[in-house]
Amino acid sequence: xxxxxxxxxxxxxxxxxxxxxxxxxxxxxxxxxxxxxxxxxxxxxxxxxxxxxxxxxxxxxxxxxxxxxxxxxxxxxxxxxxxxxxxxxxxxxxxxxxxxxxxxxxxxxxxxxxxxxxxxxxxxxxxxxxxxxxxxxxxxxxxxxxxxxxxxxxxxxxxxxxxxxxxxxxxxxxxxxxxxxxxxxxxxxxxxxxxxxxxxxxxxxxxxxxxxxxxxxxxxxxxxxxxxxxxxxxxxxxxxxxxxxxxxxxxxxxxxxxxxxxxxxxxxxxxxxxxxxxxxxxxxxxxxxxxxxxxxxxxxxxxxxxxxxxxxxxxxxxxxxxxxxxxxxxxxxxxxxxxxxxxxxxxxxxxxxxxxxxxxxxxxxxxxxxxxxxxxxxxxxxxxxxxxxxxxxxxxxxxxxxxxxxxxxxxxxxxxxxxxxxxxxxxxxxxxxxxxxxxxxxxxxxxxxxxxxxxxxxxxxxxxxxxxxxxxxxxxxxxxxxxxxxxxxxxxxxxxxxxxxxxxxxxxxx
Numbered sequence: 001x002x003x004x005x006x007x008x009x010x011x012x013x014x015x016x017x018x019x020x021x022x023x024x025x026x027x028x029x030x031x032x033x034x035x036x037x038x039x040x041x042x043x044x045x046x047x048x049x050x051x052x053x054x055x056x057x058x059x060x061x062x063x064x065x066x067x068x069x070x071x072x073x074x075x076x077x078x079x080x081x082x083x084x085x086x087x088x089x090x091x092x093x094x095x096x097x098x099x100x101x102x103x104x105x106x107x108x109x110x111x112x113x114x115x116x117x118x119x120x121x122x123x124x125x126x127x128x129x130x131x132x133x134x135x136x137x138x139x140x141x142x143x144x145x146x147x148x149x150x151x152x153x154x155x156x157x158x159x160x161x162x163x164x165x166x167x168x169x170x171x172x173x174x175x176x177x178x179x180x181x182x183x184x185x186x187x188x189x190x191x192x193x194x195x196x197x198x199x200x201x202x203x204x205x206x207x208x209x210x211x212x213x214x215x216x217x218x219x220x221x222x223x224x225x226x227x228x229x230x231x232x233x234x235x236x237x238x239x240x241x242x243x244x245x246x247x248x249x250x251x252x253x254x255x256x257x258x259x260x261x262x263x264x265x266x267x268x269x270x271x272x273x274x275x276x277x278x279x280x281x282x283x284x285x286x287x288x289x290x291x292x293x294x295x296x297x298x299x300x301x302x303x304x305x306x307x308x309x310x311x312x313x314x315x316x317x318x319x320x321x322x323x324x325x326x327x328x329x330x331x332x333x334x335x336x337x338x339x340x341x342x343x344x345x346x347x348x349x350x351x352x353x354x355x356x357x358x359x360x361x362x363x364x365x366x367x368x369x370x371x372x373x374x375x376x377x378x379x380x381x382x383x384x385x386x387x388x389x390x391x392x393x394x395x396x397x398x399x400x401x402x403x404x405x406x407x408x409x410x411x412x413x414x415x416x417x418x419x420x421x422x423x424x425x426x427x428x429x430x431x432x433x434x435x436x437x438x439x440x441x442x443x444x445x446x447x448x449x450x451x452x453x454x455x456x457x458x459x460x461x462x463x464x465x466x467x468x469x470x471x472x473x474x475x476x477x478x479x480x481x482x483x484x485x486x487x488x489x490x491x492x493x494x495x496x497x498x499x500x501x502x503x504x505x506x507x508x509x510x
Contacts, residue, residue, distance in 0.1 A: 002067040018130035044071040124184045126191045127168040133160050140194035151194035162214045175247040182208045251492040253336045257298045268299040279319045289320050311445040322449050331465040343461045346489040353510040354391040368397045389456045399480035418443045419459045
């Protein structure tokens, strides 16, 4: 079916939908994905029974049979009284209070991907194709099961299949690996065995190659259309002068979202200015800050990913990003995973097992691990917290990495990343297990970016969240430690290195 879609006075699009439409909800999903719509919206259509006057579309059967003109009406976001009362620069400041982090609903997030906002699925769901293609596949599968005859796939039919799968792939990942595309091709021939190609290896190799090139061509089209996540790679020099592809590498589902519908660069700069004014006040309004941070997410990601600023510059331009609650919210916007809940839930579950693993293997890791366990054994109060702290402190040791690269007792020149223990002013050395540490701070690029934190697990969670928020690379000397936090504690990605896989399996057996 052919649609003329009116998005605005100067934005009118032509859209062809090949699949049969069964509901308004299905049509909304197609429009949202094809036109990159991020806000909730209603559909109006020109009704020929009323001289083509606009009417709200409530049932798909109301549309004319072959082509129709649609108008997209964006719904105004529903703001609470708190937010609406602080929508200008001269708003009176309201003291923020400690409250549980309130995560935005998926529908309110500026997503490029479809409404599921999931990580890469396994098995990959093969999409529904157009009616005529599905009909041929059903009959082809029946014939194949009867006598093993493969379906003769026309060029047009193959193109239809590849286009549908390509869009589905891109809804999860803009830069899938060849292995991931091979898994997609395997699922395709598993669902439709009549599409097997016995002339090449695994019977789906030809589909893998076709998908590989089709996804590349689709990325090129989106780059020309201005899609942020792929157009950013028009300029790929990194800070070191080499070429570095800017893409999601750690299961980010919102790596570089486009500007929300109804907004532009200039309007988002005004929102940013309002946010900076609020941060100058002695008492911040947390509701106002969260609303503005949500609104400016796409602008912030573009600056951080595209321009790769120093952390000192981000501190100046986006000071709200380093508030504890905003670190949790930013991580959720990027990954769709709640950092605080997931990290501490995993730590609660794994800490006893990790300590048992450390005790069983302490002899293989010299004095470092034994010293941590001895200090833990001396504790008689707040044992649960110290057990969690010891479990995290021992990770670099168990991964055979330098624990001093992560946990520090003084701020040294050249420190790129770490947790600083701020000790009581009594001349003692920093000892997080013996208990003379007053608080903890997060260090990035020689700057204390978050301070006055109550315990080491909170500090490490915030450091991990800021690595995502600032699009930083894991330090080479701590790559296995951070891989463990990402893939074992946060469950982001199941493709584990041999060292991390060995740790996880041994720990789970405890």
